[in-house]
Amino acid sequence: MRTLCASTLIGEFFVIGFAGLVAMKEPDLSTATVWTVCGVLMALSVLLCGMITRPGGVQLGWALQILLIAGGFVVPSMFVLGVAFAALWWASVHYGRKIDEAKARFAARAQQQSPTVPEPGGNPA
Numbered sequence: 193m194r195t196l197c198a199s200t201l202i203g204e205f206f207v208i209g210f211a212g213l214v215a216m217k218e219p220d221l222s223t224a225t226v227w228t229v230c231g232v233l234m235a236l237s238v239l240l241c242g243m244i245t246r247p248g249g250v251q252l253g254w255a256l257q258i259l260l261i262a263g264g265f266v267v268p269s270m271f272v273l274g275v276a277f278a279a280l281w282w283a284s285v286h287y288g289r290k291i292d293e294a295k296a297r298f299a300a301r302a303q304q305q306s307p308t309v310p311e312p313g314g315n316p317a
Contacts, residue, residue: 193288197253198241200284204260204277205237211267218266233259250285257281 212230216223236256243249257278264271 193285193292194244196284196288196291197244197250197281200277200280201237201241201253201256203280204256205234207273207277208233208237208260208263211263211270211273214267214269221266253281253285 208230212226215221215226215230218226233256236252240249240253240256243252257274260270260277261274264274
């Protein structure tokens with residue numbers, strides 16, 4: 193799950209940065225405001241890459257998805273991009289968990305089927 197979610201979050205990092213460039217053209221917004229908000233969201237997306245498997249990591253990812261969609265009120269194309277990334281986030285979490293479960297089953301099956309290997313330095317029988 194971690195790899196899929198981290199890939200989605202890194203993609204969001206770039207989208208947030210590009211949205212910041214578009215938002216700078218808004219005459220009502222100061223450059224400092226745009227880059228403070230975008231910088232915090234970009235930092236959050238990178239930090240979440242390492243927090244995915246920790247408690248609350250997935251929920252923070254969902255909060256980021258909501259913020260991306262809400263960014264559509266400033267940059268209208270973010271409505272579409274936010275929904276697209278929310279769908280990618282759902283798929284990353286859903287299928288990532290299925291992959292993790294399959295890996296665990298495979299590892300357990302391989303553990304049961306592997307012959308016992310003597311420890312190095314042990315007495316040969």
